[in-house]
Amino acid sequence: MLKEERHQYILAEIRKNNKVLSSELSQRLNVSEDTVRRDLRELSDLGSIRRVHGGAVKHQNEINLEEHSEVSSYIPFSYEDREVYSKAKKEIIAEKAISMLNDDFVILIDGGTTNLELVKKLPKDFKGTIITNCLPIASSLVGHRFVDVYFLGGKILPNALVTVGYSVMNELKEIKADVCFLGTRSLDTSRGITDIDREEVEVKNAMSKAANKVVSVATSDKLNTAQPFLCVSVDKVNVLITELDTNEPILKPFKDLGMEII
Missing domain, CATH: 3.40.50.10470 (Translation initiation factor eif-2b; domain 2)
Structure with a gap:
């Protein structure tokens, strides 16, 4: 699975459950926990989620952009x-x-x-x-x-x-x-x-x-x-x-x- 696909999956899980656990994501995505932690850090740096010990939760300031825009919710991380x-x-x-x-x-x-x-x-x-x-x-x-x-x-x-x-x-x-x-x-x-x-x-x-x-x-x-x-x-x-x-x-x-x- 490509990084962009993992990010989309993580965001979808957080929208659905309000949180994700690194250990569970590692198993579901079939990647190491280091990879998951890196994905969560990148999404957190973008303001899409908030990292917590052991995983991440929905950002408290998150606003549903779909109400205001037709663009995808995914924004690339790297410059x-x-x-x-x-x-x-x-x-x-x-x-x-x-x-x-x-x-x-x-x-x-x-x-x-x-x-x-x-x-x-x-x-x-x-x-x-x-x-x-x-x-x-x-x-x-x-x-x-x-x-x-x-x-x-x-x-x-x-x-x-x-x-x-x-x-x-x-x-x-x-x-x-x-x-x-x-x-x-x-x-x-x-x-x-x-x-x-x-x-x-x-x-x-x-x-x-x-x-x-x-x-x-x-x-x-x-x-x-x-x-x-x-x-x-x-x-x-x-x-x-x-x-x-x-x-x-x-x-x-x-x-x-x-x-x-x-």
Whole structure:
């Protein structure tokens, strides 16, 4: 059984029984308990489940995405897999995001594969400054001769390929950018942008405070979902960019809060 199939099976069992045991999954899937624990860790890192001793349970903040989206509940774990997941939607978002940029802007760009698509679509003649804590984004900007690229160094989170920690936070205190593009795992109208990793959340929050305008880039399956840790409160998100037409009903509650919808 492929990893994606195991993940789907685990999620189905948790939806049905509200919990799973590692030992039982090992027998049913005919894999080692180490493999099961790795699967549970990956799903937990995505915010799909909550790991507990001996297994996992349904995430307390889980919201049924089927009420809001037609996409599959499975989201790839590895950075490489996420690059191709919903790629067409991310390309639409990237095109919209590019329309916000002017030459000589100072731009903060958080991690995430949607932001990576944004950078890939950046015109080669764009002139400006880009500051990022994401390794793939910094690397992809090497060919832009008119862009000054600053990489925020720190401890690297392997699953997200972003840097976190004191050195990143300290550098951000001295920056005031024109705009900040935040990769978004979850966004709802009651809390705002939320995520699953405490260290990454701290950096996202610091980035938002270091910019005049905060932009959430999010495929529509991320809307009306929530994770444990708050990145940016909903009143601090100035712009929401999705792949949807701006008149889609799911976007109205965000528009009513005063967000600009692109």
